[in-house]
Amino acid sequence: MFSPFLLAATVVIALFMTMAESLCQSHYEYSTVTGYFLQDDPATDPADFDYTVSAFGLINQTYDTDAEFDPKHEKTQWERFARKLESLNAHAGRDTEFRLFYMGRHGEGFHNVAEQFYGTEAWDCYWSKLEGNDTVTWADAHLTETGKEQALLAHDTWAAQMKNHIPLPQIYYVSPLDRCLQTANLTFNGLPLPDNKAFKPVVKELLRETLGIHTCDRRSPTTHIITTYPSYTLEPNFAPTDPLWEPDLRESNSARTVRLRKLLDDIVASDGGKSTYVSLTAHSGAITSLLEVVGHRAFKLATGGVIPVLVRVVRKEGPGGGHGVVEPPEQAPECKEGVVGGAGMGMEVLRN
Ligand SMILES: *[C@@H]1O[C@H](CO)[C@@H](O)[C@H](O)[C@H]1NC(C)=O
Numbered sequence: 001m002f003s004p005f006l007l008a009a010t011v012v013i014a015l016f017m018t019m020a021e022s023l024c025q026s027h028y029e030y031s032t033v034t035g036y037f038l039q040d041d042p043a044t045d046p047a048d049f050d051y052t053v054s055a056f057g058l059i060n061q062t063y064d065t066d067a068e069f070d071p072k073h074e075k076t077q078w079e080r081f082a083r084k085l086e087s088l089n090a091h092a093g094r095d096t097e098f099r100l101f102y103m104g105r106h107g108e109g110f111h112n113v114a115e116q117f118y119g120t121e122a123w124d125c126y127w128s129k130l131e132g133n134d135t136v137t138w139a140d141a142h143l144t145e146t147g148k149e150q151a152l153l154a155h156d157t158w159a160a161q162m163k164n165h166i167p168l169p170q171i172y173y174v175s176p177l178d179r180c181l182q183t184a185n186l187t188f189n190g191l192p193l194p195d196n197k198a199f200k201p202v203v204k205e206l207l208r209e210t211l212g213i214h215t216c217d218r219r220s221p222t223t224h225i226i227t228t229y230p231s232y233t234l235e236p237n238f239a240p241t242d243p244l245w246e247p248d249l250r251e252s253n254s255a256r257t258v259r260l261r262k263l264l265d266d267i268v269a270s271d272g273g274k275s276t277y278v279s280l281t282a283h284s285g286a287i288t289s290l291l292e293v294v295g296h297r298a299f300k301l302a303t304g305g306v307i308p309v310l311v312r313v314v315r316k317e318g319p320g321g322g323h324g325v326v327e328p329p330e331q332a333p334e335c336k337e338g339v340v341g342g343a344g345m346g347m348e349v350l351r352n
């Protein structure tokens with residue numbers, strides 16, 4: 001039998017524990033600081049914006065910190081920007097910091113070409129579930145030749161901006177999918193980076209694309225990453241095989257945004273404010289979610305595109321949350337009659 005006293009005591013203790021937990025919990029609130037980059041200006045059209053010819057979008061302007069820092073007008077826009085950001089951080093409250101995230105989308109992968117070739121409807125209902133077709137493989141899609149060129153263009157853009165003293169990433173995070181591992185490699189290897197800002201990326205599981213069903217978004221076993229990219233570091237507790245991807249359920253956009261918020265919280269918490277400049281090499285959907293989390297307007301990147309985002313991070317007491325409804329995952333849509341001509345022509349679905 002239940003003792004009413006024990007029951008009441010249990011309830012009281014549980015209440016106290018919940019309160020204590022939420023008291024020592026804190027969370028981060030993010031917002032985009034606009035006015036420094038063209039991409040957050042509503043007048044900039046993402047469809048025809050070219051980051052390679054516009055210094056990643058850095059707006060030419062003077063800052064209130066220029067007078068003291070650059071009285072003779074000898075510094076570059078990037079140097080003056082870096083001084084301004086340093087000043088923002090120096091004057092921020094104890095629980096506030098400002099960081100610049102360079103978010104890069106991978107170059108074109110074989111799955112991008114295939115989706116265009118078959119059309120999104122047939123891709124989503126049929127082809128995306130296969131490993132590839134008779135001529136190409138798109139499971140954990142690799143970069144096409146065009147994709148490699150796009151990554152090398154990003155490399156050249158960094159090299160050009162380094163001449164203008166762009167502040168270099170102090171830490172590099174990469175999605176574990178091959179197209180991102182390779183894009184980051186082609187982009188940053190071979191740049192004249194100083195030793196204290198060497199390209200030593202950390203592979204982050206949560207930085208990946210929308211999960212499930214599409215084989216292009218299922219990662220290869222960890223042994224592939226270690227042997228192909230031996231200089232990369234895996235984050236702690238990185239699983240030997242893909243722990244997240246499921247063959248018959250696709251993550252919703254809102255669940256993806258919850259996941260990317262968790263990733264950002266982890267990044268911000270883990271280095272205790274040491275890295276003001278952070279590079280992320282990721283995916284269209286992942287970056288869409290990151291922009292949403294930091295309150296940046298939607299800005300669709302072409303394959304290989306890069307967007308810098310200046311973010312204000314405020315640590316607040318309490319558990320946070322309340323970011324809206326999270327939709328459940330969904331099954332692949334049914335193929336409508338006639339959408340997939342010659343169905344069954346694809347490779348067998350191999351599961352590993
Ligand atoms: C800023 O000025 C430089 C040099 O005058 C120019 O090359 C660059 O395109 C300008 N950037 C923008 C965003 O207007």
Ligand SMILES: *[C@@H]1O[C@H](CO)[C@@H](O)[C@H](O)[C@H]1NC(C)=O
Pocket residue numbers: 110113114115117133134135136
């Ligand atoms: C496989 O897909 C590619 C596009 O990704 C296409 O160019 C090629 O023709 C397809 N192969 C076959 C056998 O249909």
Ligand SMILES: *[C@@H]1O[C@H](CO)[C@@H](O)[C@H](O)[C@H]1NC(C)=O
Pocket residue numbers: 182185186189190228229
């Ligand atoms: C990494 O980049 C270097 C320099 O661009 C290149 O030589 C090497 O083959 C790349 N490695 C991989 C695995 O892509």
